[in-house]
Amino acid sequence: MFLLKLLLKNAFRHKLRTLLTLVGLVVAVSAFGLLQTIVDAWYAGVEGSSSTRLVSRSSISLTFPLPLNYAQRIKAVEGVSSVSWANWFGGVYVTERNFFPQFGVEPASYLSLYPEYRLKDEERLAFIRDRQGCIVGRKLANKFGWKVGDQIPLRGTIYPGTWTFTLRGIWDGAEAKTDESQLLFHWALLNETLRKKYPGRADFVGVYVLGINEPQNAALVSQRVDALFKNSLAETLTETESAFQLSFVSMSEAILVAVRAVSFIIIVIIMAVMANTMTMTARERLAEYATLKALGFPPGFVVKLLFGESLLIALLGGIAGLLLTLPMAAGFASAAGTLFPVFQVSALTQGLQLGAALVVGTVAAAWPAWKMSRIDIVSGLRA
Template sequence: MFLTRLLLRNAFRHRLRTALTIVGLVVAIGAFGLLRTLVDAWYAGVEASSSTRLVTRHAVSLTFALPLSYAQRMKAVPGVTAVSWANWFGGIYIDERNFFPQFAVEPDTYLRLYPEYLLSDEERLAFLKDRQGAVVGRKLAQKYGWKLGDTVPIKGTIYPGTWSFTIRGIYDGAQTRTDENQMLFHYALINESIKKRFPGRGDNTGAFIVGIDQPANAAVVSQAIDAEFRNSLAETLTETEAAFQLSFVSMSDALLAAIEAVSLIVVVIIMVVMANTMAMTARERLSEYATLKALGFGPGFVARLLLGESLLIAALGGGLAIALTFPMVAGIGQGLSSFLPVFEVSGTTVALQALAALVVGLVAAAWPTWRMARIDIVDGLRHVA
């Protein structure tokens, strides 16, 4: 208790210096947490992927379509339990800035393959019965103020025309990382219109979603599916859902590496600033530490004083930074919800922030602590602060 009171008195002896150091720690550790959260958000789709779902697309590129007739042949592959499909729609709601994912899907099989989209039985049935019906995520509905029964006009870009959809269901995510910013509607409605206007583009889809019986069979089933369509006019590439999501993330590898590097540089900078603060503190109290040693206090006690003060300041700054990270992430996440649907502080990020604050406190005080523990009593008493 005595040591704690002494540490508090020492830490706030120069209140302005300590306050500025804490502010610097809050900014640095807070920025570190924000940048780590941004990286986590980029990988959220990968982490939320199911190990029992595969994605089959055209072997050349996702921009090339696959015939719907492939679905029946995929179902016959051993290990496959279900097959559905989804087509990227890419429409505009009122303004181009209102971006959110829109998929034309085969509703029954698609919802069965995505049990993490939680819908009531009534909403599910209403969606299945209404060919102009749509299902949207909870966050998307809240963002635009949509409710059940609302009509949402979407201007097509890939599929020309203005399409009107009626909200028949609003799904919640089974987990915090489940994307609640999507809009799903009937592929059949889009397909029928396309076949009338552009016959050659009908009965095609951008990707198939394949359910498998065991995650361990993913590689075998993927190879079997691709072998089924080898040497055809539209060869396939089948991979796990996580690998499919990762292919998009990998396009930004350089950017993510730069963000991670910046997050570490920020911590190193505040570590240098903190080390300078502790060095100044040690020089100013040189005679005090020498007096303590002359009174019989050992080098260990002197070391604990300086190291404890550094850790106390780091703990205060780190704690405030962690506490402020949550509201900052929540505020920023509202603006980025269309692009990063899952933007939240993870337990790992909080742990890394706490670890960063601890490392800053330890490293900043390492050299001054070692020096003060070895100070000569006579030389220390001659020093005038």
């Protein structure tokens, strides 16, 4: 208790300098946490993927569709328990700024493959029965103030025209990492319209979603599916859902590396600032430390004082920065809208923030503590 009181008095002996150092620590730790959370948000889709789902797409590019008649052939492949499909729509709600994913799906089979979408039974049934109906995630519904029964008009970009859907249900994610920012509607409605207006574009789907019972056989089942359509006009590339999600993340890998680098550079900068503060502190108290040694205190006591003071300041700044990160992340998520389906400060990020603060405090005190533990008593008193 005595040592703690002594550390508090020493830490706040120069209140302005300590306050400025704390402000720098708070800014650095909170910025570090926010940048790490942004990176985590990019990988949220990968972490939220299921090991019991595979995705089969065109081997050329995701923009090339696959024939609808592949569904029955895929379902007959050994190891495949169920098959559904989805088609990217790309509509605009009111303005281009209101971006969110929209997919035309086969309702019954698709929802059975995504049990993490918690939908009321009556809403699920209403969606399946209504060809004009749609369902959305809770996050998306809250953003636009939608409620069951509302009419949602989307202006088509890939598929021209205005498409109006009736909201039949709102799902909640089973976990925090479950995506709640999508809109799902009947693929059959899209296909019927294409068959009337653009017959050549009908009876095609974007991707097939495959359910498997044994995740350890995912690679083998993928090979079987791709072998089935080898040398055909529309060859497939089948992979796990996590690998499919990673293919999108890899497109922005350079940006993510840059964001991570900036987050660590911030910590290094504040480490240099903190080291300068502790060096100034040690230099000002040279005579005090020499007096302590003259009174019989061992060099280790001086080291404890410097390390304790540095770690105390770093810990206070780290905790304050961590607490500030939470409202910052909430504000950023609100401003980003549906750009990041899942945006939350993870326990790992919070641990990294505190760890970074403690590393800053330890490294900053290392050099001045070593110097002060070796000072000559006479030279110190003379100073």
